[in-house]
Amino acid sequence: MARLLIVDDEIHMRNILAANLRQDGHFVVDAAGVIDAKDALSQGEYDVIVTDHKMPDGTGIDVLKIAMEDDTTTSVIFLTAVGSIELAVESMRAGAFDFLLKPFLPEVLRATVSRAAEHTRLLRENSRLKDAMTRLEGSSEIIGISSAIKHVREEIAKVAPTNATALITGETGTGKELVARAIHKCSPRANHSFMAVNCAALSESLLESELFGHERGAFTGADRAREGLFEAAHQGTLFLDEIAELSLPAQAKLLRVLTDGQVTRLGSTRPRKVDVRVIAATHRDLWTRTREHLFREDLYYRVVVFPIAIPPLRDRKEDLPDLCEHFLRLIEKELKVPKRRLTVAALNLLSAYGFPGNVRELRNLLERACIVSEGDEILPEALPPNLQSVLLSGANLSQGARGDEWLSTVPESIDLRGFLNSVERRLLLRTLAETGGAQAEAARRLGLSRSDLGYKLAKHEIKVAAE
Ligand SMILES: Nc1ncnc2c1ncn2[C@@H]1O[C@H](COP(=O)(O)OP(=O)(O)OP(=O)(O)O)[C@@H](O)[C@H]1O
Ligand SMILES: [Mg+2]
Numbered sequence: 001m002a003r004l005l006i007v008d009d010e011i012h013m014r015n016i017l018a019a020n021l022r023q024d025g026h027f028v029v030d031a032a033g034v035i036d037a038k039d040a041l042s043q044g045e046y047d048v049i050v051t052d053h054k055m056p057d058g059t060g061i062d063v064l065k066i067a068m069e070d071d072t073t074t075s076v077i078f079l080t081a082v083g084s085i086e087l088a089v090e091s092m093r094a095g096a097f098d099f100l101l102k103p104f105l106p107e108v109l110r111a112t113v114s115r116a117a118e119h120t121r122l123l124r125e126n127s128r129l130k131d132a133m134t135r136l137e138g139s140s141e142i143i144g145i146s147s148a149i150k151h152v153r154e155e156i157a158k159v160a161p162t163n164a165t166a167l168i169t170g171e172t173g174t175g176k177e178l179v180a181r182a183i184h185k186c187s188p189r190a191n192h193s194f195m196a197v198n199c200a201a202l203s204e205s206l207l208e209s210e211l212f213g214h215e216r217g218a219f220t221g222a223d224r225a226r227e228g229l230f231e232a233a234h235q236g237t238l239f240l241d242e243i244a245e246l247s248l249p250a251q252a253k254l255l256r257v258l259t260d261g262q263v264t265r266l267g268s269t270r271p272r273k274v275d276v277r278v279i280a281a282t283h284r285d286l287w288t289r290t291r292e293h294l295f296r297e298d299l300y301y302r303v304v305v306f307p308i309a310i311p312p313l314r315d316r317k318e319d320l321p322d323l324c325e326h327f328l329r330l331i332e333k334e335l336k337v338p339k340r341r342l343t344v345a346a347l348n349l350l351s352a353y354g355f356p357g358n359v360r361e362l363r364n365l366l367e368r369a370c371i372v373s374e375g376d377e378i379l380p381e382a383l384p385p386n387l388q389s390v391l392l393s394g395a396n397l398s399q400g401a402r403g404d405e406w407l408s409t410v411p412e413s414i415d416l417r418g419f420l421n422s423v424e425r426r427l428l429l430r431t432l433a434e435t436g437g438a439q440a441e442a443a444r445r446l447g448l449s450r451s452d453l454g455y456k457l458a459k460h461e462i463k464v465a466a467e
Contacts, residue, residue, distance in 0.1 A: 177241065352415055
């Protein structure tokens, strides 16, 4: 059974068609012309439209266009009189499913409608599958197993199908833009554009013209009219990065777009309708900005409808192994270098580090490590000197430093377990060097049993020549 809409100005014709098609169990609604059809289409979804061509208030092509605006999967069948074959061709070009030349046999009509209904069903199934695929790809790009990242993925799935303005917060490099793109990809707007603008990167006047567009002569140098990002992102998503940096006048304009969906280009008085979903991001505390009167309170409440906070990487170290794996594969492809493996020692060193630049810093650091590593392994030595200082402070500790001075060399934020691991590795290596690789003596000096030492050496991937 399909939902059918019959459009014809002759009531007699409508009745015959409807009676015919109801025999196949279809649900049939009829419309007496283009305007009537538009009404019906705004009220319900149809699988197939059977439309006459020439009607007093328009043509079948008009009906087709109205139907396509709403849902491109609806199949439209044209009824044309013999002799108007060029109209039939025109309708096919415009995207009709088929046409029937009058007069036609009822069986032919019924068979054509069945084929059209099947066509619509397949198109819809296909687009559902595509949506699911995009959703899947979108969420799998965000790597991490920590509960914080799992939560972020869940929030993305929740907010994506809506039109709500999402506000993504997090330190630099935590993946705010990545999350914004994922929301877009999982949203019904996925097939339209995703535009991004960094509000902190442009001067006040440039930013306004970038966002809202300008008319010719709006300011010196505006020798041509230009649409802004809001118009360019029509039906899609606009990502406003560092939204806290927007000037107060720009905030007022943004509020207007968010409340009535209208933008006015600089130098114009004519508002234009836009349908844009806004996603904002900031590394600041927007509420503090609001209290300091640097951010409008009314805009604050609009923007903060759906907040997503991404914690810093140092608070979710369990994501490190997967992130490293992910980036190494990407880097190998990009730099065309052979496959590299991160040693446990290098991973330990990374775990002890605070990552002020978060995931972006991790990626850059691995890229450098891939370039400087010669073998197929990434050793701690391939990591930058500021990470090595974690090791050095461990060595100071082992030298029985007096007092707590050595503590000042430890980065402000560390992961204690990772830090202790790197100290342990350092001490093992030093002791083995001192004992010339003699494990029994090393175990004694470290106060470990032989088997404990063996276990620790294996854990740190330290290979010692057999004694
Ligand atoms: N969870 C993650 N999984 C995979 N890649 C990630 C993840 N988080 C961040 N990245 C990657 O790290 C880099 C930085 O991410 P992004 O640009 O989204 O951060 P940001 O928060 O917008 O940073 P900034 O505040 O500096 O603009 C990108 O290459 C991004 O793909
Ligand atoms: Mg960013």
